[in-house]
Amino acid sequence: MQMESLHTLDSSIQLSPISVDTKCEILHYLWNRDVQTSRYYDGDLNYDPFFSYYIDQCADALHDGGRHVSIRTHRDIIEVAQHLKSGLTRDAIKKIIGSKLSIPKPTNEDEVLDGSLDLVARLLLMIEFGSLQYGFTGRRQLVWDEKSLEESVGEYFSSTPRNLGQESVKLERIFNARNLGRIAGIDIEWTRNLADHLRLLDEDKKVAIFHHASFLECHLKSPLFPVGLVEETMRTLALLFPQTDKKTKKWFRKLSSRQNIDTKALNCGRLRAEDRHIENFDFWHDRLIILKQVFDETEPSTLSQWWYDKRKRVQCYTFWVAALVLALTILFGLIQCIEGALQVYKAYHPTT
Structure with missing residues (x-):
């Protein structure tokens, strides 16, 4: 069994699709979650949207012949991930990885080490780290240039100020993802970057929503995230996708059948009336207020919007x-x- 495990993790990250056996091994080491191969598709957690992200990130990192990273196998990712979880500083981890580079070392050694760390950090946290060598993504990036990964993530999210007032903001039941589009004309742009969650785009015509609820569910106790961040993010999904609303469920299922959306986003719990108060949100406080204000201030411009608008x-x-x-x-x-x-x-x- 151990030999089979080694074999699956030692396969190239360029190989796609990834076998279910390999996926289960990756989940074990990255998420500390033991999933049996025979039960991979059971339950309400949906792992495949994450692995779609995993494959895309690996493909992007290996662009230009993989000259910008040292990662070649899933085991390479796991080994770097263990260092990132250990609380070591970025420079300390670079020294460890650098000592294992083959001789002669690449002329762009520093770039290779940075690219490897950023890739694994993205896979660990689903947050955009570093910059691609061949293009601009438009996604919000988190800077990690020193300290430990945990400290950098904590500083980024914990330093988010609550600058906006909350006296007139009410998160009524009508304020949900389905109504954002059909009433206010705000389209949803599904994002795989947690740092972009609830961010308004394209002159307030789109809102980014991080839909990877299965990832969040498995990271509720992860020390790499600030205490309360993951739980609060799931509450924003419960706010936008109320699981008791039959029309929202029908609308969401139609969307998820056409796109690779994590279906767990529709099952993030039920919010009581007192849970819908804006003061209960710390990390996403200001973005929720801005989104709600845009929703409230947008006037209907089509007959269908007038028909559905009950504000x-x-x-x-x-x-x-x-x-x-x-x-x-x-x-x-x-x-x-x-x-x-x-x-x-x-x-x-x-x-x-």
């Missing part, structure tokens, strides 16, 4: 009354035109 009932009723009056005016005008035409016809053809 300002008086304004909504006024619109539909005006629309009804307009429709009746057009109808009566049309009837009068037809009657006038018939009268003219009768005048010229009295015997017919």
Whole structure:
């Protein structure tokens, strides 16, 4: 059994698809989660969206013949991940990895070591670290240039200020992901970068949502994240995807059938009325306020948006009354035109 385990982890990260056996080994070492091969697809956790991300990240890192990383196998990733989890500083880990580079060492040794650390950090935390050598992603990046990985992540999220007031912000039940689009015209852009969660894009026409709830569920007790961050992120998903709302469930399932979205995002728990208060959110406090303000301030621009918009009932009723009056005016005008035409016809053809 041990030999089989070694064999699966020693396979190249370029090989795709990854076998279920290898996936289970990776989950064991990266997530500290023991998943039996026969039960990989059982339960409410969905691992495949993460491995889609895993494969893409490895492919990006090996661009240009892998000149920018030393990682070649899944075991290489696991070994670096153990160092990242140990609390060592970035420089200390680079020295350890550098001592294992083959001779002669690459001329861009420092770049190779940085690229390797950033790749594994991305796979460990699903946060964008470092920069790609061949393009611009537009995703928000977290800087880790010293200290330990845990300290850098803690400083980034814990330093997020709560600058915006909260007196007039109410997170009503109507405020959910389905209504963001059909009422306010805010499209969802699914993100695989936790640092982009709830970030507004394209002049407030899109919002990034980190949908990897299975990843979050398995990292609730991870020391690499600040205490409370993972749990609060799952509560934002419960807010945006209420699992007791039948229409939201139907809408989400239709989306997930067409895209590789983690279905666990629809099962992140149920929020009580007191849980929906904005003061209960620390890490995502300001982004929630901004998103809610954009949602509240956006005026309907299409008939469908007017139909679904129940935020300002008086304004909504006024619109539909005006629309009804307009429709009746057009109808009566049309009837009068037809009657006038018939009268003219009768005048010229009295015997017919």
